[in-house]
Amino acid sequence: MSNTEPVVLGIESSCDETGVGIVRGNKLLANAVSSSMDEHVRFGGVIPEIAARAHLEAFVPTLQSALDTAELTLDDIDAIAVTSGPGLAGALMVGVSAAKALALATGKPLYGINHLVAHVGVGVLEGTVLPPTFGALLVSGGHTEILKVTSLTNDVQLLGSTIDDAAGEAYDKTARLLGLGYPGGPAIDKAAKDGDRKAFRFPRGLSLPKFVGSAENPGKHRNNFSFSGLKTAVARCVEHFEANGEEIPVADIAASFQEAVVDVITSKAVRAMQEQGLKTLLLGGGVAANTRLRELLAARCASAGIALVVPPFSLCTDNGGMVAALGAQLVADGVSPSGLEFATDSSQPVTNIVLNSRS
Numbered sequence: 570m571s572n573t574e575p576v577v578l579g580i581e582s583s584c585d586e587t588g589v590g591i592v593r594g595n596k597l598l599a600n601a602v603s604s605s606m607d608e609h610v611r612f613g614g615v616i617p618e619i620a621a622r623a624h625l626e627a628f629v630p631t632l633q634s635a636l637d638t639a640e641l642t643l644d645d646i647d648a649i650a651v652t653s654g655p656g657l658a659g660a661l662m663v664g665v666s667a668a669k670a671l672a673l674a675t676g677k678p679l680y681g682i683n684h685l686v687a688h689v690g691v692g693v694l695e696g697t698v699l700p701p702t703f704g705a706l707l708v709s710g711g712h713t714e715i716l717k718v719t720s721l722t723n724d725v726q727l728l729g730s731t732i733d734d735a736a737g738e739a740y741d742k743t744a745r746l747l748g749l750g751y752p753g754g755p756a757i758d759k760a761a762k763d764g765d766r767k768a769f770r771f772p773r774g775l776s777l778p779k780f781v782g783s784a785e786n787p788g789k790h791r792n793n794f795s796f797s798g799l800k801t802a803v804a805r806c807v808e809h810f811e812a813n814g815e816e817i818p819v820a821d822i823a824a825s826f827q828e829a830v831v832d833v834i835t836s837k838a839v840r841a842m843q844e845q846g847l848k849t850l851l852l853g854g855g856v857a858a859n860t861r862l863r864e865l866l867a868a869r870c871a872s873a874g875i876a877l878v879v880p881p882f883s884l885c886t887d888n889g890g891m892v893a894a895l896g897a898q899l900v901a902d903g904v905s906p907s908g909l910e911f912a913t914d915s916s917q918p919v920t921n922i923v924l925n926s927r928s
């Protein structure tokens with residue numbers, strides 16, 4: 570065997586996806602994912618206890634499936650990486666306990682790593698070459714963040730994030746209001762195709778001058794997002810039609826809601842890249858599947874001279890491959906493993922890329 574790059578097993582369980590991925594260096598060998606999404610449908614959102622129980626049931630089969638696909642056994646693995654946070658506490662605990670058990674049984678080094686940075690780390694797979702410093706925009710049911718990445722393994726900075734709902738969460742809640750199914754993102758994306766995005770002018774959260782300030786004198790929320798006002802505006806709009814006994818123009822509301830989300834996300838992300846002098850933006854998270862987000866972000870990045878990198882969709886949503894990818898970078902950079910003593914951290918800050926054994 571001529572290949573000496575580290576083989577890393579990555580475990581993800583921060584929300585409703587149980588993911589086990591295997592990479593060799595920057596090459597993805599397997600990416601098995603089991604989702605409990607169907608079990609949450611009737612509640613219209615992820616129920617933490619159900620997610621944790623589903624991880625418990627799915628872990629061993631998902632691990633076996635990843636090993637089978639990669640045609641490897643645990644003996645071939647050089648290191649194990651697991652999401653330690655941020656995420657749902659009970660869900661994280663299942664993945665971390667499983668990872669510790671595997672590390673203990675096999676004697677392999679274990680890394681407890683940051684889920685958000687793993688979403689970015691996935692960008693090095695599949696032959697994509699990222700510049701030394703770049704930006705990332707993460708948009709999913711659990712997060713909406715703009716990051717500046719100077720080093721994937723030791724320098725990630727949070728430029729902005731949502732102060733209330735995540736973008737995907739806003740999609741899910743709005744879809745419920747409009748009587749569309751769960752998950753709401755794909756349902757609104759589809760409905761919006763037949764609607765007029767200018768039919769209603771819904772609020773762009775935290776876009777007023779008092780929040781954004783200027784480049785020289787930035788406001789507190791220059792790079793932050795808020796979607797709760799938008800959700801309320803859609804609710805009032807729906808109530809208005811109901812009160813008048815009129816049919817609710819679902820497609821127009823969906824298209825106008827989507828435009829408000831996507832307009833504010835793309836304009837804030839591109840402005841942050843420009844102000845930080847960043848020339849490459851990586852997009853990640855489940856909302857990266859959104860047709861209009863991709864279209865508007867691509868157009869705005871192009872006119873600002875920013876290269877947009879969008880990994881394949883299966884790597885944008887939560888998966889173990891991204892955890893393995895970041896783990897392999899840590900191994901390659903000679904970063905010390907976390908040991909077996911660390912605890913999960915459901916609000917792990919993005920600056921804490923890898924836990925050390927005393928944290």
Ligand code: KG4
Pocket residue numbers: 584708709710711712736737738740741752753754755758854855856857858859860885886887
């Ligand atoms: O990354 P992900 O699979 O899980 C986490 O939340 O971490 O993202 C799921 C979110 C859901 O809120 C879903 O509604 C949203 O991504 N989503 C979309 C689309 N597809 C999935 N949002 C907008 N448009 C889509 N096409």
Ligand code: ZN
Pocket residue numbers: 684688709711854886887
């Ligand atoms: Zn995620």
